[in-house]
Amino acid sequence: MLVDTILSAAHGIGVATLVAISIVCFLVVATRNLVSTVQLLLAARVFATRIKPAQRSYDLWSRYADLALPISVIAPCFNEELSIADSARALLALEYPDHEVILVNDGSSDGTLSVLIEQFELRPIEREQLATLQKTRIRGIYGSARYPNLILIDKENGRKADAVNAGLGFAAAPLVCVIDADSIIEPDGLLRAAEPFMTDDGSLMAVGGAIRIANGSIVEGGHVRQIRLPSRWLPRYQILEYLRAFLTARIANARLDMLMLISGAFGMFRRAPLVEIGGYRHDTVGEDLEVVTRIHRRMREEKRPYRIAFVPEVVCWTDAPESWRGLRNQRARWEQGALETIVEHRRMLFNPHYGRIGLIGMPLIVIEDVLGPPCELFGYLLIPLLYLMGVESGTIVLAFFSITVLFGTAISLGTLALEEVQLRRTPSARDLFMIGIAAVVENLGYRQANLAFRIYGMWRFYRKDSRWAAAGRAGFSRG
């Protein structure tokens, strides 16, 4: 009798706990969707009312090249012997009156160094290091009489953050553009990204640009010659994700002065504050999120006026993973990086001292990256389970799947419409239609797999696993 009572009570408590968890999951997912909706509406308003970037720099800088703030383009490279020469040529050919390209060979074990030395007639040079931010040893510095604005730094392997820091230490320009050597910035990308600095009073710290997926597009000589939709579905889903991230979330967050992330694939920074905060951190796999968070933190702690902007017209192309394993590694790394940043800067969370960054920006990361993935994944499992147990009504199940699947699809289609109306980068109506199909289909497996990858990232964070898991990119289609 007593045992029955205990079992019954335990069953009741267990069910109540499951119901409570399911309610929490429901609320978290609903909040995420609410945030996404607000971001989409705000981004639409920004596009409708914003003053478009001026063309004046194009005209005026062509006449007064010395007034264009010089830019050091820092491109770390690791084992890229097949593509590095094209990438370097594309960076040297960027339209800008005064830029130097600093390639940092991060201890490549292939022929990256020898290819560069041979193709660009590089020879060892003396070059003053303005700041020592890297942890590893610099093995050599190379310059070229033929390409006077090209510098190659050869160093021991220390991962991307260390390589960027090495480049930053040698950068002599007031602006630095940090770019992945295997990414492709459009020829006018530097001009567009530097334009906001032309009229800035010194408070603009950084400018981010939109990252787009080049899988399937024709790449020639380090430039995207023809934009095409990838033939495989996995990168198509990622096209949607990037559109959501860059055309809604970043634009809305930048408008609210709480842009928390400038993608590691492309970002323009004022050099001085970046050096002042010590450059990128070496002990995180999410160094791009961390560095922007640290800029916010430093500026707010010192009560200095500052801005971090986003220019959607600046486009940088990257290749997305085409295998599930590569995608898992990438998403797990992003998740791990977000958690490391939150833990490192937990003092900022809900702290009014950090203004909207502490009160809104950081909590949004918590909802998106800490609570969101497990809650949504558990929701998919728990809510049908409770329905089968007869605890929850079919209405609740329908409501949960509506706010995840239907809502997610609606947000994606809204973003796609925004992109088509404002930027028009999708090459054809057919491609637009196919991406629209992807917006529906991604909810039937891709979305859930992504959540699982992020849970795996949480596991890696818990295990303090700091190994760099490669995303296994496909490489560009050459023309």
Add this chain to the structure above:
Amino acid sequence: MGAGENVASSPAFRQARPAERLAAISHLVQLLRGQDRDRLVALTEEQGLLKDALRRARRSQPRQQIDALRLLGGIGGDQAVAALDAVLREDPRLDTRLEAASLLARLDALPQPDELIEHLALHSARITPLHRTLFRLIASRHPTELFALARSEELPPAVRALVIDALGWTEDFSALPILAAAANDPHPPVRLAALDSATKLGHPSSAPWIMPLLRDPVPPVRARAIRACQIMRLTDGLPAIAELRHDPSPWVRLRAQQAQQVLMPA
């Protein structure tokens, strides 16, 4: 028959709505120069195609206003210049006035430098690269007024630096005595501007006052003096530059290193 008449007499142009005509003209005008361009702009004004843009340039939401200003700046002509000038003088928003100024600069129709200082509130605003660009454009259009301003002692240091910087772009060597005096200014931005201006003029008679700036107490001035020596090929400065390889500032050391690589015989 000029471009204007050709365009106006085409059936497609006559059937098009005013907005479409203006769009076509704003595209065409970028392709034309000289008299052809003038005729096309005159035609645009005669047909009243700028009416809507002129109205929006004075009274509308910021985005529509800026779009209208850019349209006018792209086409040019007397009406457009007058409208842009009016916005520069009267618009309550500083950003809008700055946009109008940069469009007037494209049309080579900037007002005198003292007026620009007033309209862009430069006595209180922070000087940006765009302001420097505008003043360099003024240098060729209003050199006399610029010289007068450069001799004035009432300008705040930042604005004085702006004016001194622009002097180099007058391409008038009579600016050299003013630059030599500016090299002794107590404010580093003015000394930096004097160096930039002298580098632009490139006259060797500046060497006697550039050399002492290699020992200026402010590192950016030393670095800029090295750059001036490098660009003007002032090899007499090499011994001082060699000493600067051991300067406490890494920036100065870097510039000294770069100058040595250029100036020292191979």
